[in-house]
Amino acid sequence: MRVLVLGAGYAGLTLARRLEDRLPPDVDLVVVDESGEHLVQHEVHRVIRRPGITDAITARLEDVLDRASVREARVVDLDRDSRTVSLVDAAADSDDAVTDTVSYDYAAVCLGATTAFYGLPGVREHATPLKSVSDALTIRERFLDVCASGGTAVVGGAGLSGVQVAGELVALAEEEAAENVDVVVLEQLKSVAPSFPPAFQTAVRESLEEAGVDVRTGVTVERATADAVETDAGTVPADQLVWTGGITGGPAMDDQRPVVRGDLRLDDHTFVLGDAAKTVDADGEAVPASASAAIRMSKPVAANIARLVEYDRTGSEDGFRPRLEPYRFSVPGWIVSVGDDAVAQVGPKVVRGAAARAMKATVGAGHLTTVGAVRKAVDLVEAELGNGRRGAAD
């Protein structure tokens, strides 16, 4: 019997570690990830200003998994009828050269999402997305050029990633003592951090504006050229464009994020967790795409896969298939960094400054500790809170 975990981000790695504890030892547990490492993606914007933090926010999967076997490969197709996935070599240029087809009894799709460009003319061509360390380094290089010559960097989209990128860019401009550099955030909806509570949105906007970011909400990007972003409110000159305007599914999911509900299943044998799906929880609440939610989804899914595996092997006393645990969205709060500031919402209370910044460092470090990367957790706290930050940075 085989259980496949596809993708080892927040959802996949936490799920795989839970399954290592819960599945009988003779069940083949395989984790497939194209990078072979876990990225603490909610800190990847920090790499723009502090490339040296990369080591603290990445962990080799072999180092944080125990009995699961790791396949470093790209999932290019999921065939739910035959219960197989097609893999290509992680380094392959084309998705056509399938090297292996792996069957499964249960699969958990935790492949995250890719950046959505919505077919906006010129945006894919002229913008840099932010999903990986390599994207962050590209953004850094381009922004240092803007700092050297003066100009405008535009960030399209003010979700969790856009807000935090803008915060890093203004802070980097200040560290470079750059003159005549503007950072503009364009957001189609009426507020920044649109999926989050109103008090949090207000505090995030204040923090961005105090840092010197030009925040424009209710503005829709229509196209991009080499030196400008055209919007429904006029043309914004842009020497650099970072695009964090939305997410969609990757090729293995036919470029879709399917909708899953309470038990996070697409069918009797296939679960989808994290950003890979649009999730509506057991109470009918839409779940924001976030690391916090992805991590918490792994708990009921691990319990449910373990129950189904046991049922398939031994049946049940009453002859019924096991009842599955529902997923209910609940997080303690939200935290974003804005350069050296941070904004945290804990319950109804919103805090900024040193307290929020300490919480932000603790969240990333807490996650690394939970997944077994304790040394990395210490490095991340040191880098985030400034102890030896230059060491981590330069």
Ligand SMILES: Cc1cc2nc3c(=O)[nH]c(=O)nc-3n(C[C@H](O)[C@H](O)[C@H](O)COP(=O)(O)OP(=O)(O)OC[C@H]3O[C@@H](n4cnc5c(N)ncnc54)[C@H](O)[C@@H]3O)c2cc1C
């Ligand atoms: C800059 C930035 C800042 C953010 N800040 C926050 C924040 O402050 N708080 C918060 O809650 N969320 C934040 N987020 C959102 C958060 O990072 C995502 O919601 C989260 O990563 C989703 O987790 P996941 O496990 O679904 O996917 P991911 O973490 O994206 O993991 C997907 C995994 O699948 C692998 N993979 C992808 N495709 C394939 C394939 N075809 N084959 C094999 N492997 C594949 C990848 O290598 C990766 O390891 C931020 C995101 C960004 C980009």
